[in-house]
Amino acid sequence: MKSYPPPRLFRIPELAILVASHLTRGDISRLMRTSRQMYHTMAPIFFHNLSTSFHFKRDDSGVLLENSRGLEALARNAQHVREWDTGILFFNYYYHASAPFRTSNNDSIAPTAVLRAAPQKPLSGLVQLFAPRRPDDVYELIALPQMTWLTRIDLNLIWNPRECNCRYPFPDYLNASTTLFRICEILRLLPRLCQLDICGLVIKDSGSARLFTLTLLKMTQLRRLNITLSRLWTYSGIRTLLFDNLPPSIERLYIGGTNSCVLAGDSGLEADNSDNRAMEAAQDPVMSTTKLANLQDLALDDWQESTTKEQFLSLFARCPGLKTLKLKQPSAPSGVDGADIGRVCPDLRDITFDGSRDMDGNDKWLFEVMESLPENQMESLEFQSASRCRLDDVTAVRTLLRHSGSLWQIKIISPVASSAVRMILEMCTALEVLQISHSTVDLCDAIASPWACTKMTSLTLSIKISPSSSPPGTEFVPSYLQNPSTPLSAAEKDIFTQLEVFYQQIGKLTGLRHLNIGRAEYSEHGLVVGRSPLRDRPLPGMLILPTNRADRPGFLDVLGGLSKLETVGGAIFPETVDGKMPEFTISDNDRSVLMSDTSLSSLSLEIVQLIADRLNQHSLYQCSLVCHPWHSAFESSFWRSVQLLSYIRFENPSPSLEALTRNLHHIRQLATSDPTLIHHLAFHQSALSQLQFLKLYLFGNKSSFFTTESPEVDMARGNNTKAISRILEGCHNLQVLNLWITDWFQQEGKAVGFQEIMSACPTGSLESIILTFETRDPIHFPQDPSQSVREYQSDVVDQQKRLLPFIALQNVLINAGNYLMHPSKLAFLARCPNLVKLELESSNECVLMDLADLLQAFCPNLVDLVWSSYRGYKDEYTAAVLRSSRLGWRVLSPCHGSFGPLSYEAVVRSGETLEELDMIVCGSGSGEAHRSFFLDLFCIARNLRMLIGLEDELRHLHEIAAEVHAEMAFNQHIESGGGRTWVLGPMMKYMQMQVVGVPRPDVVCRVNGTPLRPWMVEQLDDSRRYEVQRWIYEQLGRMTGLEELVLGMIDICLDDVGDYMPEEDDGDAELSLTELEDGMEEDGWLNRLINYQSLEFSLESGLELLGGMKMMRSLDVKATTHRIGVAELEWMHVHWPKLKEIKGLITERKWAGDAEEGIKVKQDVEAWMTAHPHEIGGGSGSRVRRGLGRNDTLDLFELCEKAKAAHDIHSFNYFVDGVIVEERVGFAGEVEGTEGVICTEDGA
Known part of the structure; x- marks a missing residue:
């Protein structure tokens, strides 16, 4: 029986804090949801540390800010925040959001008195909109009270790509003066602040420096200060000014610099030293003598501002209580006596010195400091120097021996005498x-x-x-x-x-x-x-x-x-x-x-093998060196896979080659490009009988350390083909063969010995062959199909037919990388009766007819073709290959630019068997054959599961995606008397195509509000606006198993349109597309980037006909003129319960000619999305997140016990077949602006 901590335990704040220190934020959040009392107990602990920084990937970073509810929860609990870690983007949001709580009566520093230009005033309204980053962003500016109880702030101003995750960007965060003013205004309202960390601070002029130093001087409770200044934008002298204006309460100080990308530097700022003289005149000409009596820890990074010995010593004279000193790349003036520093800082105990970049630096004064300190006081010394000056015995005795009874750490990265280390x-x-x-x-x-x-x-x-x-x-x-x-x-x-x-x-x-x-x-x-x-x-x-x-x-x-x-x-x-x-x-x-001598005898061989399978090569090597039993247990696994990189060569007999030879019987996978090793293995072919994977890429002859005293004359002469053939004859269990056919696969007279190699391949075990041709001799590669040597080809095929067939071979990949491949290289296909899948890359045109004949005649089981090429082929050659499947294609992926009527017809012949079609066509525009092809295919492809038009997220200008003309399809259906109906049904899982040609009289402008060009739209029958769309919806509605529907325009590759890009891109995607279209139109290139005649997806157009698509997870309508509004989202929320995203949802509908109405619809959609931050669908996915989760569910007894202890839990969720069918508030209180839920999965 389980026992639970009594509720009284958490009523004692000290015990609650102790327990919470061992819990994650998720654990604390779940505790807060159990009862009202637990919420009030744990809320101060949960909000004690606030992280709004996106610089580090932590589980608790930014979680509270995912939606408006989190911000509202923060507003209610701002008084509990004690430590705040943030970046510049959310800091600016907090500055604007807390403006209503900052009164004008607060004592402040007038910005105009020290700055050249006053910063912009904070936003006064709470409904201001700022630039969105994602469709589910939060747009409303929610008021946040001042976090006046803060004791620590960590502000990171350095740019990091993860800052893009912040949902609250403001356009003025790049201004250095504005950022500094906002920092100072927030700091002056934090009377309890004890620690301040700022990284990447930009102080570019004297006014900014005075503003910041005056702010620091008034922070009387500040004890720790870490300032990292931008070296790129900060003028000289600021470090000294900061040091001279520290509050007397300071205990730990770090002043350093960074070369990282700083946000405030992106706007082109430069260090401003124009009024240094004016600033110096306003300062006291005598160096500051104010003592920092509480300063115990001082760290200075790259201190370059002390030009004289007096200035350098004055730094330490003001820190009489200093105990820890850390100096990195300091510039100490010549003549500095370390004894003087030791006298003014007599309590020094820890010294860290890093002079690794200063070859000529003065670093001996550091040991003089140690010599002047009282005996046995120093505790730690870390010394690193690049000056190459050796620490001799005399210095070591005077310094290290003086503190031999107290030093617990010595790190010296510098030359040291051996006798000094002995001491x-x-x-x-x-x-x-x-x-x-x-x-x-x-x-x-x-x-x-x-x-x-x-x-x-x-x-x-x-x-x-x-x-x-x-x-x-x-x-x-x-x-x-x-x-x-x-x-x-x-x-x-x-x-x-x-x-x-x-x-x-x-x-x-x-x-x-x-x-x-x-x-x-x-x-x-x-x-x-x-x-x-x-x-x-x-x-x-x-x-x-x-x-x-x-x-x-x-x-x-x-x-x-x-x-x-x-x-x-x-x-x-x-x-x-x-x-x-x-x-x-x-x-x-x-x-x-x-x-x-650890033993593995207690484990079975199966267990040892399972362990070895999960270790990498390096770990296996370590295990094999532990002891003899471990060596025996892991030796075979270590040698199982040998991957020799291209630069590994055995130029001479070596112990490594001998070790490889001894363990050949263990090797199952071998990859090498060393011809010497190939020839060596040819003499040990019997040891390779268990080899399963072989990859060879030869680009040279064997080395000369083999003698010619061999019974094989060809081997002694360096015949690579003969060596490979002998290896293959011994590989009786080979499953995968990967050959890169180069000019080094030779016989006598430089004839490529490919047929001899294929004749030596094992026939009973080989399952996959991967061939890459990189031969360069143009004599053997006719480029004109009419010049194909039919007699020679026939002889080679007859020779291959006389050999045993590859009975296990199902996959073949052929890549003619340089488009030079002789038709005779395909003759081995005559021995592949069970070939199922063929992958063809970069083939030359002269082999296509021969390839089609071979596949048709000898490969009766071929049903899968992947064909990619950067070149185009004649239509009749492409069609011949596409007709080569006897059973009809099941998976077809032809991606090249040579489709014509014959090729389309060949694909349609396999329409009834097609299951996956990945088709990319290249050309300047979509013709009638292209449009008719998909309409014909949809009427017969009843087994189709996936249609991929463009698999990548970007398309090139010459690529055409799958496209259906809606009015044409509807007219064909009417003219045929209802016979032209799509047969795509529940098997369909993924569809990517563009529906064009929809009558849209409501579209009167382009997306930027300018008039439409004639070439952007077709002349259609506007009276059939809804009739055409409803018919298309009826066809789509039969795909009840569809999970992803991609109807939007694919983003164009910017590398293809660099000459047409606008000079200044203001970030508006729609404006950029229209400007891009205009730029190409001026050059005579009409390329439609926006579909102005697309489906509306509105209830008026017949959206309810898609109510059966319950499996829908993603809808893409990018760059289309859809009319999805709040009513449609509510409909999808009910009828598409698994819908997670709609790409391209947010639009102002400028194409409708009513700007005000478009903005209102956009705001309503954004507000709806804000209210549904997780998923659009109303299924269990988003609701389960509000519960305890599958891993945190409770059994019935535990549930009753917690309900009895909490007293105020009224209701529960219950499950039917694992799905939540009812959801109610678990208790009256609120946690982070969400509902509390306790749930079980047993139906109780």
Whole structure:
């Protein structure tokens, strides 16, 4: 029996806050919905942290602002907000929305006194409209009270593509002065603000600087300030001005810069230094001496404003209580004495210095600061310098040794003397983190004395082993790894004696979590010596267990105490002859992976295989190196797929090639372009009997390391065709063959040996063949079909017919990438009696008739054709291929520009069998044959499920989508006595076409309100306006299973119309289309981009005839003259319950000639969409979101218990077959402006 926390638990605020700290925002929201008391308890916690930023993809970012209800909930709970994270777009919305709550009596800084131009006043009305981004945007400006209880603001002004997700854009957010004024006006009304973070701030003139600094000076409660200024738009001197006008309450300060794209910089602003002198004259000529007594943490990024030693020291003189100092790329004037800084800041404990970009910088003063501080006071030092000045012993003793009892962290990314590191290890007793980079520590220094830093949790070093067993820049295999192994020399024994002491030192660091020991060697100036083959030289014996073999030393046992180790890196990986292992991580549950010989004997082979199938190649390699049982278990999976990239070449016999040869029997998938490897595999064809996938792409002859002492003379001469044929003869289980046929598939005399290769293919297992032709010899490729060598073609076909057929082959893809393919390459189709699908790409015209003959004669089961090409073909050749299916096409995708009457007729012949048609036709316009084709097809294609006119979201100018002329179709129906009726029915799932030719006397203008051009509309019978449309609706209404109906115009590819684009695009899509049409018309190109004679989809035109299409999910009416209004949306809400979107819904109907009426309809539609933010349909999809959800449903007992505890839950939802059939308010209160619901799925 389940138990639940008593309700009294949440009545205690402290306990409620403690519980809420372990919950997500979704959990808190669900708790708020259980009762009125829980709502009042959890509301302050839920609204405590407000995130309206779209810079980071977080689950709780912007969720509250999805619709007007969320904004209304925020308005009711503004007093609970304490911390606010926002971007510039919603900040501007808040500024305008909170304007009614800002009175003129508030003490403020007159903007005209410091700015050259006063910013625009906030919007006073609450019904102002701003530019929409999506059809479901919120347009009404909802009043938001001032969040006067704010204690922290994080404002990000840097542009990020996710800012486009904000639904509340205002056109003036690009103005730097306006943005700064709004920030200051909001800040002055926040008396409790303690922390302020602003990223990407633009201060471009003295007036803006004074406004911001005066605002800061009055924020008497401010304790933390993080300011990141735009380096591109900010003038020099602003950092000093900010520093001189800080409130005395400040405790932590960060001033930095950014080069990222700043919103306020997009308007072409430039740094304005014209009145620097006037500003300086207004300031006190004496440097500010006001003490910042509370400042303890100071971080300065790229400080370049202190030109003299006095100015630089004055910064620190004003911070006597400073404890943490972080400097990044500082510019310290010459002559600065660090001792002076140490005297004025005697409490310094943590110092971080980053001078990685300053090659000539002055960084020695930092150690002078440490030397002047009291002993054992420094706790952390992070030092990075590019000056290449080595930290010597004397400096280390004066500074680091002085604080050896208190330093817990030392990170030095700069040259350091080996003896200085020795002193650190021996003397720093409190050290927990040590990182020494760009330096090498001699092994003798590392083991000279016992380490005093036994509390170490992270260690990063580079060790130099002298004399080195593998000098830098050399390939070396230790003697104990050679086969056969040789006894250790005296020098090697001495090395292992020192290494044992070193490993013992590490083994005593029982608290170690991160260990990185490298072997890269550095010069005195921090430069790498040699090519630093770090991962080619593992630490000898470190990961080897001790054995009785004198030639195989191992010291893994001395590391047994490192039970908390999480990550290792550098040169710590197992020693093998050719094994290399990068950094890896040890999980919490498998920390013993390095310490024990883990066994998989308890798992069955099936389980091990399931594990291996979910690991990538790198993970399989790691598993195979753990121990011998793991190697045996994962070896076959590791070699299962071998994908050798184009740049991988075996120019000489190597251990890698030997390893590949040993494991050929494990390979199931192989891809390579190395002819040398192909010839090598030809001598091991028997080991490839289990190969299932083979991809070969040869663009060269084999290398010369093979000898000619071979019984196969052709092989010795480098015959690629012979080698591939031998490989294929051994692949008895090959399923997929992928060949790139190049000029390197040769026989004697440069004759392409394609037929020999196809003759060697396995016949019983091969399921798919992929052929790509890239041969270039024009002699063998006739371009005129009349020149086809029929006699030669016939001989080749007869030769292929005498061979065994490919009984399992069902899929063939042929790609003539350069349109050079000889008809004889298709002869293998005579052996494909079970071919089902053919994909043809970029074929040359001379092969089409031969292809059609072969398919018709030898491929009786072919029903699927995908044909794409950038070229056009003669109509008779296209038609011949389209007639080649004996059974009739089921899936047909011909996408090229060579359709004529014969080709259309050939497709119609398969109308009764067609299930999917993806058809793109290229041309300058749609003719009668194109229109008649679809009308004829719709009258016979009763099995059609998908009609795709243009699959992509963009179309090129020369592409024509599927098109039906409504009046023509209706007239044919009348003239035929009712016989010309569409047979498309419930099987139809997706339809993409354009319905044109609808009589529309109500369309009198273009979409921008200008007169229509004669070529944009046809002369039709306007008296049949509704009669024609109702007949079309009747045809569509029979498709009761239709899910997507795309009738809108496909967006045109802008790359095709670059010369016709308007110079200035104001963002109005309709205006852009009309201007684009005008531009092309002036050039003599009449291309209709808007369908002015489309279906209305209005109730008056017969929309109710589509009431049976209950499965409809998406409707596309872009760039059409539809009349979908609120009445139609309400109808769709009831009759299309699954409808999620209508593309192209919002329009002002300027084409109707009544601008005022069009704007009113648009506003009404937008208001309706705002009230239905999730889905248009009224099904269970949007309602379920308001409930607890499927994963949060309660059983009946739990439901009753919660109802009993809450007392005020009146009603529930109930389900019939999993669908909500009733919905009522769960309790009287409101949560985020939505209804609270508790529901079950058991019908209770």
